[in-house]
Amino acid sequence: MKKVVLAYSGGLDTSYCVKYLSEEMGFEVYTALANTGGFTPGELAAIEEKAYALGARRHVTLDVTAEYYDKCIKYMIFGNVLRNKTYPISVSSERTFQALAIVRYAKEIGADALAHGSTGAGNDQVRFDLCFSVFAPGMEIITPTRDLKLSREEEIAYLRSKGVERDWSKMAYSINKGLWGTSVGGCETLSSHLYLPEEAYPSAAWKAGEETLTLSFERGELCAVNGERYTSKIEAIRQVEALAGGWAIGRDTHVGDTIVGIKGRVGFEAAAPLIIIKAHELLEKHTLTKWQAYWKEQLANWYGMFLHEAMYGEPVMRNIESFLQDSQRYVSGTVQVRMRPYSFELLGIESEHDLMNASFARYGEETSAWTAEDVKGFTRILSMPLRIYNAVNKEEI
Incomplete structure (x- = not known):
């Protein structure tokens, strides 16, 4: 056979x-x-x-x-x-x-x-x-x-x-659960205006008040939760989910273009993924340069689109992964997160690679890196293309 x-x-x-x-x-x-x-x-x-x-x-x-x-x-x-x-x-x-x-x-x-x-x-x-x-x-x-x-x-x-008897009654909601979140589909997601009710989500909001969560990253990877180190990154993610799930954090509805060309809508809950991504993003704001952050965002957008549309095997994905990996060299530190029912707030970060820690300049305060005359000259050069354009075209704004 x-x-x-x-x-x-x-x-x-x-x-x-x-x-x-x-x-x-x-x-x-x-x-x-x-x-x-x-x-x-x-x-x-x-x-x-x-x-x-x-x-x-x-x-x-x-x-x-x-x-x-x-x-x-x-x-x-x-x-x-x-x-x-x-x-x-x-x-x-x-x-x-x-x-x-x-x-x-x-x-x-x-x-x-x-x-x-x-x-x-x-x-x-x-x-x-x-x-x-x-x-x-x-x-x-x-x-x-x-x-x-x-x-x-x-x-x-x-x-x-064929003699197969089971309870084949269709569940009111279709649940697909994985390490990186849970999708939720139902009659509401087939429309453009209805929303999923509380009972559609597998996690319930049973916690009250507030709770602070500390996430630690090394070279962009989650390595500790509330000070406890994990050799397994998978277990670290599961611990964040365990702590955040009781707050019913990470619920939303995704609307987008499917691979086959139609619009699709699906609900999801992803407490750990959303908290980890947003905490990591905040840490990067402090540790990456402007152009590192800019180009990483462009490439990551393509990476996500190719993943979604079944193009993981495209060789350019390995090239993007190399860039993303290299960009994490100094993305290390801790991020404080405050969790509440249905929401979370990023409080701040601590990192030895924090670019706000430069001793010669502080935004909005005194600086030893330049003089008033330096700024006047810099501004005059920076404005040159605009002054030429307006001198030629005499436009009013």
């Missing part, structure tokens, strides 16, 4: 794919879940049990959380990457690393084909297809849910006809 590796989540679409691929297409189905930090051990065990109950030949969990941090999250922090200045590119950045893990596993077992359960309406179909076709060009890509244009009702009816 030919082998197919199915990117499996345990939901309705991929459950349908297991049965269809094995019983209608005659494949030996190997299910694989690529975990990017969003599943508990109990959830992973339940998903594995479902896969075998559906008839999977073998099921594996591929933990790619460390790879996801080292090859992606780290650079999104360096670049302060927020899609449309809002969204920390949570789920969309995960998909590439999930797809790459699926490809590696398929090659390892000598699979003949790859499969995923994405529909024809969203971005994920492109992300999986592109990665599969580039990095496993000899393997067939099979997408039953998309190709057969199936409704939920048709999938459920098929599974029941």
Whole structure:
């Protein structure tokens, strides 16, 4: 029998794919879940049990959380990457690393084909297809849910006809959780004016008052939380999430252009990503020069766009990563954050590389770096192009 590796989540679409691929297409189905930090051990065990109950030949969990941090999250922090200045590119950045893990596993077992359960309406179909076709060009890509244009009702009816009985009732909200945030979709996000209610979000606001959080960075990477050092950057991120989640911080709605050309809207909560990015950005304001900050912002914007649009494999991404990495040489220090229900405030930073610490000049105060005559001459030279233009054209403003 030919082998197919199915990117499996345990939901309705991929459950349908297991049965269809094995019983209608005659494949030996190997299910694989690529975990990017969003599943508990109990959830992973339940998903594995479902896969075998559906008839999977073998099921594996591929933990790619460390790879996801080292090859992606780290650079999104360096670049302060927020899609449309809002969204920390949570789920969309995960998909590439999930797809790459699926490809590696398929090659390892000598699979003949790859499969995923994405529909024809969203971005994920492109992300999986592109990665599969580039990095496993000899393997067939099979997408039953998309190709057969199936409704939920048709999938459920098929599974029941095969003796698969579960509670297939659609949850009111679709939740996709990972290390770098959680997306939330519902009927409200299909509109332009409705907003997600409190119960849509997986985290509840149970803390009251205020709480101060101290984040420490070394060369742009989070290394300590409230003075406690972490050898694992992943655990440091999880600690920030644990402390901030009770404040229900990091909720917002992202509106943007999808890969397939339509506008999309999705809710999300990402307490740790937003606090870490904004704290890191503040530290950079103190430690980078004007032109370092300017060019890093331009490149990071492209980096985030390429990540979102499945172009992680484009070689220019490695070039941008080199720049981002090099820019972090002096981005070290601590940042104070005040947390409140639904919001946070950046208080200030301490760093031996703080460029405000220069002894010869202080903004708005006395300076020993120049004289009054120096400023007069500087201003006269700076104004020269404007004075020439106005002398020639005699425009009034």
